[in-house]
Amino acid sequence: MANSVITKSLKELLLDYLKKHRKADLLTTYFFFLEKKYHIEPVLFIREKTIYQSKAELLKTLEEAGKLWRETEIKIQVGTQSVNEATKKIYICPFTGKVFGDNTHPNPQDAIYDWVSKCPENTERVDGMKVKRFFVSEDPEVIKNYIQKRREPITKIVFSSGVTGKLFGSKKAVIDDFKKNQLKEMELVDVPSQNRFKIEDHFMEFIQEHLDDTKISAFVDAMAKEDAFKTHVERWVEENQ
Structure with a gap:
């Protein structure tokens, strides 16, 4: 016995x-x-105020019920447009062609001054200082030349926590966060x-x-x-x- x-x-x-x-x-x-x-x-599942026999048992229960994580898609926009169809005025660097639009930058005139003063291709100097020469245009035809098509958004699979709703890059990250913040031994x-x-x-x-x-x-x-x-x-x- x-x-x-x-x-x-x-x-x-x-x-x-x-x-x-x-x-x-x-x-x-x-x-x-x-x-x-x-x-x-x-373990105590803090949010539900319920005690389970073990972490493994709780995780199994939540996963089988679809409450632990959910697979979802997000779209990631790549890059930003310096000039678009709504732009009315642009500021252009004559040395590199970099452009700032009046509707895509909060302070385009300050931005162009700052840019040309530090531009590595600007070799023009007056009294030892880099010149702050740039172009300005309000011509729709000129502005149109600077509009670049944005790249298509990237679609990525991520996982949302069924408990908190936060997004994570993997199931493991969801589970690790759950163990750290939702359980008490x-x-x-x-x-x-x-x-x-x-x-x-x-x-x-x-x-x-x-x-x-x-x-x-x-x-x-x-x-x-x-x-x-x-x-x-x-x-x-x-x-x-």
């Missing part, structure tokens, strides 16, 4: 746990045993006694099933058959008399 309940690996884990927690009571030790035997890692021993959060139904069934007196007694009997645990078992018996 003892070998079927407490395996060699579980025995080593319990020995280490009781070495660090010499005064651990029966239920605390029993819950530790359950955590290790059934790989329970309780808990210990199993703290779950049954808390009353602030809901316990997920299947997890609640697991807890109720294993809080059965018969199963706790079987755990104590198995521990009692191991010499290394006898002192602890005797203490638990005394505490519960």
Whole structure:
């Protein structure tokens, strides 16, 4: 019976746990045993105020329900036009042809002054200073020559969080953000006694099933058959008399 309940690996884990927690009571030790035997890692899903059995269980549930992430498309506009059909006046650098439009730049005249004063191809100087010479045109025909067709937008697949709505470049990034900002780890021993959060139904069934007196007694009997645990078992018996 003892070998079927407490395996060699579980025995080593319990020995280490009781070495660090010499005064651990029966239920605390029993819950530790359950955590290790059934790989329970309780987490609180903060937004839903619900405790789940593990991160993996929660992620699986949300993904199957389509609530963890959604695949979507976004369009990325490449480049901006310096001149378009609505431009009425342009300022042109005579050295490079760079142009600023009156409707595409908040301060086109200041921008052209600044540009030609620093333009690497402007070699004209007056008193050692670069000249600030540029052209201005309001002629629709001239302006039309500077209108360049914009490149087609790029379509990219991204993933939106089903919890926050934020966009991410990959599913992994969605999940990493979810784990970091939406989950809080808990210990199993703290779950049954808390009353602030809901316990997920299947997890609640697991807890109720294993809080059965018969199963706790079987755990104590198995521990009692191991010499290394006898002192602890005797203490638990005394505490519960």
